[in-house]
Amino acid sequence: NAGVMQNPRHLVRRRGQEARLRCSPMKGHSHVYWYRQLPEEGLKFMVYLQKENIIDESGMPKERFSAEFPKEGPSILRIQQVVRGDSAAYFCATSSTGVGVHEQYFGPGTRLTVT
């Protein structure tokens, strides 16, 4: 019974490049949440997606960040033209339903370093 998978676990990008972070939910889970953890800080909600729909993106920066969860395949968090301030750990969490169940299972995270 595989848990939530994220890849890559570590990603290094130069300023101006694009970063693509992937999250494969647990089997049977169709809800994905992305969180960002800046150094020495707590986790901050970014976006909540269901299959093919963005439900809540109130925590996403207005520019350069986007997220998708296609019908087939993993959820993708994309950061275009990365800057040093994007260096952080990005966690995804998944659940079987967004309503009435509050068990979000976290992946191991992707640590993004922008040089």
Place this chain on the structure above:
Amino acid sequence: AQKVTQAQTEISVVEKEDVTLDCVYETRDTTYYLFWYKQPPSGELVFLIRRNSFDEQNEISGRYSWNFQKSTSSFNFTITASQVVDSAVYFCALSEDQGAQKLVFGQGTRLTINP
């Protein structure tokens, strides 16, 4: 608006001492959920407990115990007879019952258990 405050940034104790991590929350909802997560040096998030707002009973799990008091909006976590393996950053989090049910995290408390 939701808010979680962990006033203790860092705590350092000697092994076998008892230690309590404080968590104070703010929410306008009457139905909500509270969580504790552990983040060891390896970086992953380990789920410890979930409580809903209607269940104020204290909970004990081995050396861990939680004290939920709605009157003071607190959900404190106590480790009895601490061990070096308890060293980690501990996060308290809140989720409301409506909307996206995203988790709102506190800033975390870094706990160091010295041998």
